[in-house]
Amino acid sequence: MKTKKQFGQHWLRNEQVLDRIITAAKIAQTDRILEIGPGTGILTRRLISAASAVVAVEIDRDLCALLVKKLGNVDNFLLLENDFLGLDVDSVLNDFPKFQNANKVVANIPYNITGPILEKLLGNIVRPNERPFDSIVLLVQKEVGDRLYAKPSTKAFGALSIRVQYLAHCELICPVPARDFSPPPKVDSAVIRLTPRRLSIAEGRPEVNEPTSPKVLDNLVRLGFGSRRKMLRNNLQGAIDREALTELLISMNINTEARAEDLSIEQWIHLSNLVDERKIVPEIFQEEA
16 A cells, blocks of 8 residues: 555554564453554554454544455454544444444554544543543654653653653653665654543542642643743743742752753642642633633
């Protein structure tokens, strides 16, 4: 099959990487898998043989026709021809009980829509996914992967790192060089595994410290990373009184000249709780999204 640039298609051709993806997903015979962008079905075949059910969402009509020819008679495989970002998967699956309630995601996703896909799978700080997946294994652009599991005070650590790591534990499984694809993309890739956290907001089983106001945390992170070259207190001065913020940073034993990337997730949550407690932010910070 020829690749289509508008869909960001590149065919993975390294069997060892496919093995690493399947191993990372830890698929049991009872698992129900959601695959986004199955492409030519090279990963799909492995998923079908390991799981009880596989739902694949593919936007490319020609690829759907190919997949129907290859896998149309497989009883634990369901193909949905649609745009994943605009599809209400749960509603569609009301007519297919066997494929409902996928508990894992395994996919080689289009790099140009990685952010929106992550948000649909995980939710966001204000509204986490109410039914989090057990695990999400994705093949992503290496630069994005670096940001997802980055540590504080590193170049890759940013707002995306905070948002995703708040919602999920992030791991690097393996790097994937561009030569492992046909045609080779202009960037290297990586396989990552996300294990969504059980937040009290979603399921009443907290696993991490949580903000008293997710809305305040979300806004602080957005403004705090507004300009990476500026100190945190300068980025936030439009929303929080400079002297008040300096006082809070000192109380947390944080350098008053720190930049946004120098604060860990725990420190961001602590800061947002202090800000919320003292009501020193605009009212819009505390409104529901």
